[in-house]
Amino acid sequence: EKDRQSMAVTAKNAKPAVTHFEVLENFKNYAYVLCRLETGRTHQIRVHMKYIGHPVAGDPKYGPRKTLESHGQLLHASALELDHPRTGKHMRFEAPLEPEFAAILHDLETEVIQ
Structure with a gap:
């Protein structure tokens, strides 16, 4: 509530958010x-x-200071779905995992990263 640049889970003046x-x-x-x-x-x-x-x-704002080395947060929007605002047609867009993210997952799977 005091940091206008950060968001938080709070009941005071909160908008609903579901994940x-x-x-x-x-x-x-x-x-x-x-x-x-x-x-x-x-x-x-x-x-x-x-x-x-x-x-x-990899999240410098909401995560720990020490984490996996990456060029940013390890978030990936694999798919986005929406109904077109004019036509009403349902649309879906997909994107493959970025190579850096895929390499980090591979290292985790093979226990290179602890």
Whole structure:
């Protein structure tokens, strides 16, 4: 409430935000998680994951100072679905995992990263 540049889970003047998540794979110190958003609030995934004690790796604002080395948060929008505002047609866009993210997952799977 005091930091206008950060978001938080709070009951005071809060807008609803719903994130569903599923753990796809557990590693020693990390987990690969699929999130599905019902709402689209600012920093929603980052805030919710921090709130439950599992911040996003590589997140300098909502995560721990020491984490996996990356060029940013290890977040990836694999798919975006929406109904076109003019035509009403349902649209879906998909994107493959970035090579850096895929390499980090591979290292976690092969226990190169602890």
